Each structure stands twice: as C-alpha cells, then as structure tokens.
Amino acid sequence: MIYSLDKINEMAEGDQDFIISVVSVFLEEVPIDLEGLEKAIDEEDFENIYKLAHKIKPNVDLLGMEQTRAIALEIETLGKSDANMDAIKENFPMLKKDVHQVISELQKDFDL
Secondary structure: OOOOOHHHHHHHOOOHHHHHHHHHHHHHHHHHHHHHHHHHHHOOOHHHHHHHHHHHHHHHHHOOOHHHHHHHHHHHHHOOOOOOHHHHHHHHHHHHHHHHHHHHHHHHHHOO
16 A cells, blocks of 8 residues: 555544545546646646646645655646656656556545
C-alpha cells in the first residue's frame, strides 16, 4: 500500500463520512487532473503542466503519498520553465503509475 490515511484520520477525528468524502473526491478529481496533465505534457503546455501538478500535489499529500507528492512537486517546479520538457516526461510515468495504483487500492479498500 502506497497511501496512508493518517492525515485524513487526524483531520476526521473519527468521522467516517468525512474520510469517505475525502477519498471520493480524490477518486473523482485526481484522474481528471492526471488526464489533463498528460494532455498538457503532450502539448508542451507549460502553464497547464504547472497548474495541474500543483492541483494534484495536495491530494496525494493528504493520502500520505510522500514519493508521489515529491514527483508532483518536481513536475510543478519544472513546469515553470520551458526548458525542462524532457525531465517532465521522465517524471510523469511514475506519477501516473502511483496515482493509478492508489485509485485501484482505494476503490477496493472503500468499495467505491
């Protein structure tokens, strides 16, 4: 398991509905953002690369995905400069793999 509910549990203070709500939002929004990020990378749209990586970062952070957060941060930082497309393309597959793995784990773990 590459995610952790520690941060969410701390925020929820035992409220199971809150936890399910946070997980549901992750499952709804992050795949769309990830798809948009992939499209922005294909189109070398640095502004949207930056924006979408920035949007994904707190979502993966909330689920304790430290390595994935670091990759999103790296892509976000690289998106600020038009000179780093190779590095962005190098980092993206790991981000995509981690997010897809967590999506399937969350769907299974929460029966969503």
